[in-house]
Amino acid sequence: QQPVQSPQAVILREGEDAVINCSSSKALYSVHWYRQKHGEAPVFLMILLKGGEQKGHEKISASFNEKKQQSSLYLTASQLSYSGTYFCGTPTPYTGNQFYFGTGTSLTVIP
Amino acid sequence: GAVVSQHPSWVICKSGTSVKIECRSLDFQATTMFWYRQFPKQSLMLMATSNEGSKATYEQGVEKDKFLINHASLTLSTLTVTSAHPEDSSFYICSARDLGQGLYNEQFFGPGTRLTVL
Numbered sequence: 001q002q003p004v005q006s007p008q009a010v011i012l013r014e015g016e017d018a019v020i021n022c023s024s025s026k027a028l029y030s031v032h033w034y035r036q037k038h039g040e041a042p043v044f045l046m047i048l049l050k051g052g053e054q055k056g057h058e059k060i061s062a063s064f065n066e067k068k069q070q071s072s073l074y075l076t077a078s079q080l081s082y083s084g085t086y087f088c089g090t091p092t093p094y095t096g097n098q099f100y101f102g103t104g105t106s107l108t109v110i111p
Numbered sequence: 112g113a114v115v116s117q118h119p120s121w122v123i124c125k126s127g128t129s130v131k132i133e134c135r136s137l138d139f140q141a142t143t144m145f146w147y148r149q150f151p152k153q154s155l156m157l158m159a160t161s162n163e164g165s166k167a168t169y170e171q172g173v174e175k176d177k178f179l180i181n182h183a184s185l186t187l188s189t190l191t192v193t194s195a196h197p198e199d200s201s202f203y204i205c206s207a208r209d210l211g212q213g214l215y216n217e218q219f220f221g222p223g224t225r226l227t228v229l
Binding site for chain 2: 002039055100
């Protein structure tokens with residue numbers, strides 16, 4: 001049930017771009033993206049809904065391919081504050097009674 | 112934005128004792144709350160889904176009798192770790208979904224509880 005993310009880890013220099021991918025073996029109705037700093041709770045970044053609707057922060061972009069059951073998060077002109085672990089997540093269809101986080105991607109931005 | 116509190120933020124207990132963790136939605140009503148456990152350098156793993164007024168739905172492999180969940184009101188869910196052992200040491204996080212939002216909308220997370228069992 002757990003979505004698989006790639007890459008597992010990435011190191012960037014400030015100003016560089018990165019793409020984080022999330023792939024599910026189950027049908028996706030929505031994909032959520034969160035960032036977590038060490039020892040803290042996840043922070044909401046974005047939700048992508050079936051049909052193309054997106055909700056989230058202006059500086060972050062993402063895509064959602066329903067047919068391929070994949071989503072990608074695009075981080076451009078990275079800043080030091082972008083460092084953390086990024087998780088995608090998805091609720092179960094129809095009921096949303098479960099929510100499964102992806103395997104996670106560790107992102108480190110260095111000066 | 113909506114706020115979820117979690118208490119305590121950290122707890123250290125002896126093996127064999129029980130620990131209760133509270134999760135509260137402060138400014139919205141939450142029909143559904145989720146409980147997660149996270150081990151170091153791993154993802155958040157769903158333990159159970161808590162719905163107000165009904166029994167919690169546990170994920171496969173999670174012991175119902177060990178992790179007791181009660182969702183007595185639209186703003187409070189509790190997780191009790193009974194007879195805790197060192198392997199239960201972990202970071203426990205709750206999240207809540209706003210009653211007024213759709214099923215596929217944002218969850219709001221508590222700050223987490225660090226449990227250490229000696």
